[in-house]
Amino acid sequence: MKKSLADRIEQYIKVLIDRSEEKQIEIQRAELAETFSCVPSQVTYVISTRFQEKYGYYTESRRGGKGFVRITRFTISSDICTIMDGDKLFDFINELMEKKMLDSESGNMLKHIVLSASSDLADEHRKHLYNSVARGLSEYLNLN
Amino acid sequence: MKKSLADRIEQYIKVLIDRSEEKQIEIQRAELAETFSCVPSQVTYVISTRFQEKYGYYTESRRGGKGFVRITRFTISSDICTIMDGDKLFDFINELMEKKMLDSESGNMLKHIVLSASSDLADEHRKHLYNSVARGLSEYLNLN
DNA sequence: CCCTATTTGACTTTATTTGACTTTCTTCGT
């Protein structure tokens, strides 16, 4: 996949968070923009589209001199009460891989198996399977 | 019977998937349309008629700058031939782990999820699940 | 000839990039 500028900035930030001890980083918006030779508001765009709470991040910032943007990653858990469809389950798995809570080998295998196993199921059973897998995975990883 | 444009595009995509390591490709709709000198919506037509889930393909896409269409092929489980029960499936997974064809991380996770997911299924559905998982796993590991 | 699959293109929706303008802090000089 050809990466857009926004994608590259997103990755860069995620790597920084991975490497941080506290799963939290502080950046200067202008500095990061400089690194990627883009306008500062591009960074704002990336943060506001990719680092939302629903993806397991929350952000704080301060303007003016010595300003910063702080991004903190927290552990999400699948909300089993939500109706899971295939896409949601896959998003969940992708997110876990991204956060290194699930290695990509295991994650990809799981996606293939779920796809394969759900292919000949009626809709209700398929949904049931998605939910069960989400639940089983959460249990296995000790989320919740 | 002369091959239609749609047929040729379909073939082309399938060859790309065959050649890919992950049985998954990402294309740019407009680029592919360019290759075949046709309108972009022709590509959409091909994808929506030939790469449906019921044929064993899963698609995702993103619009806007650096957009893409991702197509993943998975194996559709056909009717169950082998009678698989839980113990056999677990033996199978253990064997794969012993032979280092499946790392223990993935194997253990899979066992956990299958157990969890099968716990509230009626007998017939449970057996079906075991079989599907065995098949999906075989496929993923390129056994057969 | 009729029916279905294909082809085409106008229009819609979504995502990204950019830049001008606004708001909020900090610092520095009086």
Added chain:
DNA sequence: ACGAAGAAAGTCAAATAAAGTCAAATAGGG
């Protein structure tokens, strides 16, 4: 201590890039 200047971040809307939708037109097989 206070106000002005400067430093950073935020907001918003326009411009551009791609993919999706839908329906009319056409082609081909039976």
